[in-house]
Amino acid sequence: MTDQSENIFGNLEELEVKLSRTKSWGGIETENSYGPADTSDADYAEKLGDPGTFPFTRGAYPKMYRSRMWTLRNIVGYGAPEDTRDGLEKVLASGGTGINIVVDPLTTQSIDPDHPSFGPEVGLEGCSLPTANDIDRLLDGVDLSKIDTAWHWAAMAYPMVAAVHVKRGQPLETLQGSSMPDMLQETLSGWGERLVPTVLGHKTTVDEIEYSVQNSPRWALGMPQAYDLRERGLTPAGEIALGMAFINKTLEDLVERGLHVDQIAPSLAWVSTSDIDFFEEVAKFRALRRFWATTMKDRFGAQDVRSMRLRVACHTSGKSLVYKQPLNNLTRTAIEGFAALCGGVQSLEVCTFDEPVGVPTHEARDLAIRQQQILANEVGAARVADPLGGSWYVEALTDAVETEAKAMLDQIEKIGLLKAISDGTIEQMMDDHNLKIQRELDDGERIVVGGNRFMPEEEPAPQRFTFDRTNTENHIRRFIALKGSRDQDRWRDALRTVHSVAKSGGNPIGPMIDAFVADASVGEVWGSIRVAHGLSYDPYDTLEAPLDYAD
Numbered sequence: 001m002t003d004q005s006e007n008i009f010g011n012l013e014e015l016e017v018k019l020s021r022t023k024s025w026g027g028i029e030t031e032n033s034y035g036p037a038d039t040s041d042a043d044y045a046e047k048l049g050d051p052g053t054f055p056f057t058r059g060a061y062p063k064m065y066r067s068r069m070w071t072l073r074n075i076v077g078y079g080a081p082e083d084t085r086d087g088l089e090k091v092l093a094s095g096g097t098g099i100n101i102v103v104d105p106l107t108t109q110s111i112d113p114d115h116p117s118f119g120p121e122v123g124l125e126g127c128s129l130p131t132a133n134d135i136d137r138l139l140d141g142v143d144l145s146k147i148d149t150a151w152h153w154a155a156m157a158y159p160m161v162a163a164v165h166v167k168r169g170q171p172l173e174t175l176q177g178s179s180m181p182d183m184l185q186e187t188l189s190g191w192g193e194r195l196v197p198t199v200l201g202h203k204t205t206v207d208e209i210e211y212s213v214q215n216s217p218r219w220a221l222g223m224p225q226a227y228d229l230r231e232r233g234l235t236p237a238g239e240i241a242l243g244m245a246f247i248n249k250t251l252e253d254l255v256e257r258g259l260h261v262d263q264i265a266p267s268l269a270w271v272s273t274s275d276i277d278f279f280e281e282v283a284k285f286r287a288l289r290r291f292w293a294t295t296m297k298d299r300f301g302a303q304d305v306r307s308m309r310l311r312v313a314c315h316t317s318g319k320s321l322v323y324k325q326p327l328n329n330l331t332r333t334a335i336e337g338f339a340a341l342c343g344g345v346q347s348l349e350v351c352t353f354d355e356p357v358g359v360p361t362h363e364a365r366d367l368a369i370r371q372q373q374i375l376a377n378e379v380g381a382a383r384v385a386d387p388l389g390g391s392w393y394v395e396a397l398t399d400a401v402e403t404e405a406k407a408m409l410d411q412i413e414k415i416g417l418l419k420a421i422s423d424g425t426i427e428q429m430m431d432d433h434n435l436k437i438q439r440e441l442d443d444g445e446r447i448v449v450g451g452n453r454f455m456p457e458e459e460p461a462p463q464r465f466t467f468d469r470t471n472t473e474n475h476i477r478r479f480i481a482l483k484g485s486r487d488q489d490r491w492r493d494a495l496r497t498v499h500s501v502a503k504s505g506g507n508p509i510g511p512m513i514d515a516f517v518a519d520a521s522v523g524e525v526w527g528s529i530r531v532a533h534g535l536s537y538d539p540y541d542t543l544e545a546p547l548d549y550a551d
């Protein structure tokens, strides 16, 4: 017998795992157990209602997954359009039922792939899609009036995909799919004031929603993009509070432009996360739907039930995943996905286990789809609507999350959302949250396996995703050639119209679509908007505008 095994067997008492925390992951204190006295005695119909009825606490539809299975998603994006196309085909072959495309950080920032400062970054961590032609190549043969494509970037996805549809000779009102017009989220959790100034970002969001609901009512708007807000540093209640602050301000401005809430809200969908505290996340989804329904009805005077019935698109939490022993992430994501389904989401992406390592491998993507298939077919996640409804604990947590969210929303709205973003109040709130979590990890109150406890011994280097850059290099050459071969007069006129409409304070989304139809690039279109708002053409101050707007 070795000294080491003697030590281990001699210290079994010390090895016993003791509960380190009685609060939920989001910080709500919990009791030893729950009973009838812990839930308020408000009327069932008023507070819960049957699934598919106001206030939709128990689900958006009466039969939920029995009458329509959730959409099984997995996000794909790397390299050139051809590369991402290959990845999408593999996801669909595994059984995915939705197409989710993530663009590279350059496209997200509206930076073109020939920008002199960023060449090596083209196509890393997402697909490079600088023109409508690139989207057309990626989705060759995909009918945008029949197949639901979901786009993971803010300002430009809608006008670019709309331009592809128009270029293909299709009417805009038949366009289907979803984008995330939430630019304030880009300011807060993405690129900051330098790239997306708060006021311009908010106006662009409002413009895009106004244009989309009037011209392509079948297009879904993932607004708020609360996933990234939450990942930046918020509790579940904070996700509801800040997301609702975004929604309230956006709806108020759209109403001021003459729209009625019932023209807007049915097109909106909440983009959410599902983190590791199973019960708290189930409660979050339930509280969220109730919060939304009552806000639409009481604050905005909605009459259409579709305005009050919130749809939720959920991705499990990337932040909850751990680099060490990455296979443990399969356990995490399965539980997070199950929470989202018990919470009644309409579509789900289960993160791949290797996300902390890098761009997912094809094998990891396949496993992520298989997890959803196991949840749908073996676990019973699809069988019954709101399976945890009536649990004293879950009902009490639902109430607690809702109450905390209300208090936080009041605080934000007292300051005013745009002021609270531009003066740093919201960022401070998120930083404070993250600091608190770090302290709890450091103190050992909050335990993450392989994060701050139960560290693995030496482990083999994880397998990393790699791909050939030949397509990306050809893609950049193709982009440069397009700039030389397009109809220069049409291109120039289109960008000048974008600029002049934006400068006059009008809604530039229609002209932006026209510019993309005229083969303008993402950098050129957003650059024209920036110049119209008195900003530099290139946020990195390297490039001059390629045309004179004054002529």
Ligand SMILES: CC(C)(COP(=O)(O)OP(=O)(O)OC[C@H]1O[C@@H](n2cnc3c(N)ncnc32)[C@H](O)[C@@H]1OP(=O)(O)O)[C@@H](O)C(=O)NCCC(=O)NCCSC(=O)CCC(=O)O
Pocket: 061, 062, 063, 064, 065, 066, 067, 068, 069, 071, 073, 075, 100, 102, 148, 150, 151, 152, 177, 178, 180, 220, 222, 227, 228, 269, 271, 272, 311, 312, 313, 314, 315, 346, 347
């Ligand atoms: C927004 C939604 C959920 C909308 O879903 P759908 O397109 O299916 O539309 P829908 O209106 O909900 O449903 C279509 C029709 O089916 C009906 N229907 C739906 N569910 C039903 C049910 N259970 N029973 C009976 N009928 C049902 C509806 O009433 C509607 O009918 P009618 O037609 O008769 O009205 C979807 O587009 C979506 O999942 N988008 C993806 C969003 C996303 O993932 N974005 C990227 C997030 S990016 C992110 O999270 C960050 C993570 C990262 O970047 O890594």
